[in-house]
Amino acid sequence: xxxxxxxxxxxxxxxxxxxxxxxxxxxxxxxxxxxxxxxxxxxxxxxxxxxxxxxxxxxxxxxxxxxxxxxxxxxxxxxxxxxxxxxxxxxxxxxxxxxxxxxxxxxxxxxxxxxxxxxxxxxxxxxxxxxxxxxxxxxxxxxxxxxxxxxxxxxxxxxxxxxxxxxxxxxxxxxxxxxxxxxxxxxxxxxxxxxxxxxxxxxxxxxxxxxxxxxxxxxxxxxxxxxxxxxxxxxxxxxxxxxxxxxxxxxxxxxxxxxxxxxxxxxxxxxxxxxxxxxxxxxxxxxxxxxxxxxxxxxxxxxxxxxxxxxxxxxxxxxxxxxxxxxxxxxxxxxxxxxxxxxxxxxxxxxxxxxxxxxxxxxxxxxxxxxxxxxxxxxxxxxxxxxxxxxxxxxxxxxxxxxxxxxxxxxxxxxxxxxxxxxxxxxxxxxxxxxxxxxxxxxxxx
Numbered sequence: 324x325x326x327x328x329x330x331x332x333x334x335x336x337x338x339x340x341x342x343x344x345x346x347x348x349x350x351x352x353x354x355x356x357x358x359x360x361x362x363x364x365x366x367x368x369x370x371x372x373x374x375x376x377x378x379x380x381x382x383x384x385x386x387x388x389x390x391x392x393x394x395x396x397x398x399x400x401x402x403x404x405x406x407x408x409x410x411x412x413x414x415x416x417x418x419x420x421x422x423x424x425x426x427x428x429x430x431x432x433x434x435x436x437x438x439x440x441x442x443x444x445x446x447x448x449x450x451x452x453x454x455x456x457x458x459x460x461x462x463x464x465x466x467x468x469x470x471x472x473x474x475x476x477x478x479x480x481x482x483x484x485x486x487x488x489x490x491x492x493x494x495x496x497x498x499x500x501x502x503x504x505x506x507x508x509x510x511x512x513x514x515x516x517x518x519x520x521x522x523x524x525x526x527x528x529x530x531x532x533x534x535x536x537x538x539x540x541x542x543x544x545x546x547x548x549x550x551x552x553x554x555x556x557x558x559x560x561x562x563x564x565x566x567x568x569x570x571x572x573x574x575x576x577x578x579x580x581x582x583x584x585x586x587x588x589x590x591x592x593x594x595x596x597x598x599x600x601x602x603x604x605x606x607x608x609x610x611x612x613x614x615x616x617x618x619x620x621x622x623x624x625x626x627x628x629x630x631x632x633x634x635x636x637x638x639x640x641x642x643x644x645x646x647x648x649x650x651x652x653x654x655x656x657x658x659x660x661x662x663x664x665x666x667x668x669x670x671x672x673x674x675x676x677x678x679x680x681x682x683x684x685x686x687x688x689x690x691x692x693x694x695x696x697x698x699x700x701x702x703x704x705x706x707x708x709x710x711x712x713x714x715x716x717x718x719x720x721x722x723x724x725x726x727x728x729x730x731x732x733x734x735x736x737x738x739x740x741x742x743x744x745x746x747x748x749x750x751x752x753x754x755x756x757x758x759x760x761x762x763x764x765x766x767x768x769x
Contacts, residue, residue: 333750340509340749347508350500351519357400357493358393358520362486365397365462369472373465386611388731391520392527397462397472399493402453404516407498408608410445414438415658446498447491454490456616458483510742517604518738521731567592568696570689572674589674591665593693596700598655600737603708605655606647610640636712645705652701653694662689707733 335341361367374395387394390403418424427434463483465472473482497516504512536543569590610633617630632639666686675681679688 330750334746337749340746343507343509343749344746347504347510347515350504350508350512351515354400354497354500354516354519355391355523357496358391358398358523359396360399362397362399362401362462362489364473364477364482364486366472366474369467369470370397370465372467373472388524389517389520389607391523393520394457399489400497401457402450402490402494403520404494404497404501404513405608405611406449406453406494407442407446407501407513408604409449409612410442412605412608413445414442415654419654443495443498447495450491450494451487454487454494455483457490458486460617462486509745510738514600514604514734514738514741517734521735567594568692569593570676570692572669573677574672574674591689593660593689593696594700595696596652596704597659597693597697598652599741600734601655602648602651602701602704603733605651606644606708609647610644641709641712645709648705648708649701652704653697656693656697660693662686662693665689704733 334344361370374397386403386405389405390401393400393403414424418428424438427437430437463471463473463478471478498513501512501516504510504515506512508515569592572589572591574589613630613633617626631637633643634640663686666682666689669675669685670681676685676688679685
């Protein structure tokens, strides 16, 4: 305890680190405030009653979890940060097939700025599309005992246009705050926004479950056993996916003047889960798209029947969701770790893997190992992410299972470790002890 207290004191001794933390907390506070500012014209009292069942144990409830309750509040931040993530996915996928984007990716900092700009434009387009679907397909149809949450005198095109503008502006503002946190704060801004939104739902999940247990609807013993088992499984998966496979690299001796270089053996660590929690965030953003499209056609029986196959607790949803996570794990790993670049850099520095020829053979060797160790990591992530849907079948409420299970818990742990890793780096650079006695926090690299 004394060690931990000393570490926190050291954090606030460093002016830059203190400023970064305060800046991050201030922007996250704005995110939470914006989640409670309801769209103008919406009746708040009727809204709370109408949304009680609308976001219960379904995909909209999961979306509301990522939006931190902003969706159920029909707030200006109701779309959350998901449109930005969707745009990022499209741009990154385009980098694999579109030569123009590939060229930008090879142009260094200048290309990165252009890609960021295209991502922002894509965010605006996707936000307009989703905001229109939310307003026309959800908000306009909310009512309690025949009384609409939108007063009759303001219902119409004007309300739709102004609401869409506010929702799009809210998403753009959140995107800007996320970028500012990444640049001037601590941690990845987009991930931290999702993190704080999920944390916000914890008291509500506990309260809802307490009410159900008090009324006799739920069996507390069964729930404790199920959730404890689920948390233990997730903890085991997190430990497994933190594992690494080390590849030895030998460097030949080189004599330059009187100095001798090389002649040592180093190791390249390959993580079981190089991608971290990003595959889950990416896959979840994609899985929200069908619901958005179907919201445009609330009265179409055929499309609503199709929507039934993509219910949060359906087998189809879980199967597609799991495949998306496995795909994005490989995709994001390929972006974060390029075996060809590693092999080329190794060759330039006079290094080689024992028994493997430098160049292409080394690249193929590293790629083969990375592919093999990524597969179990991706499958573990997929299983954990779909656990809440199956736990829900045992009587545990969707909101409670979603918070403690799969997606939410992995994101919470992953983002927390990333942020602590950055704080640790600041402390070590200034010769202060970090959170771990050895001075190294065993977290994911950002």
